[in-house]
Amino acid sequence: MNPQLLAYVGLGGAIGAVGRFLVMSAVGHFTHAGFPWATLTVNVLGALVLGAVIELSALVWSPSPEIRAMVVVGMLGAFTTFSTFSMDLYYLLDRGQILSAAGYAVASVLVCLFAFWAGMSVLRLVLS
Numbered sequence: 001m002n003p004q005l006l007a008y009v010g011l012g013g014a015i016g017a018v019g020r021f022l023v024m025s026a027v028g029h030f031t032h033a034g035f036p037w038a039t040l041t042v043n044v045l046g047a048l049v050l051g052a053v054i055e056l057s058a059l060v061w062s063p064s065p066e067i068r069a070m071v072v073v074g075m076l077g078a079f080t081t082f083s084t085f086s087m088d089l090y091y092l093l094d095r096g097q098i099l100s101a102a103g104y105a106v107a108s109v110l111v112c113l114f115a116f117w118a119g120m121s122v123l124r125l126v127l128s
Contacts, residue, residue: 008066012074020079035100036088039081040108046080047112051119059127 023045024038031037053071057063063071085108092101 005066005069008070009074012070012076013078014074016075016078019075020081023079034097036085036092036104039084039088040104040111043080043082043085043108044111044115046076048115048119049079050076051116051121052123053119055120055123056127059124 020042023042027038027041050072053076057068089101089105092104
């Protein structure tokens with residue numbers, strides 16, 4: 001394994017983790033604790049940015065393997081969080097909030113998919 005590549009992933013991971021902490025703290029400050037808005041927000045933002053990065057890479061940007069790994073694996077991997085999504089979903093179900101749990105699961109998948117598509121589409125429009 002290339003030590004330089006690992007360093008780039010680590011740097012990106014640090015940036016993404018701090019970003020996630022800041023965004024989740026800000027969203028948590030403005031929302032109530034009954035629904036995991038903060039986790040949904042970081043996952044949707046991460047999907048949007050990933051879609052934009054993928055489209056940017058396809059159209060005009062050819063990042064080095066190190067930069068691609070730093071941004072996609074490190075930053076976005078640490079910024080988004082499937083494990084926290086799973087925990088939040090578990091606790092909604094555990095508290096008997098079946099409709100909130102179902103809404104959260106469906107919204108997480110569909111809204112993140114839409115955000116990914118939107119990130120790609122907006123960049124395609126801007127760069128075309």
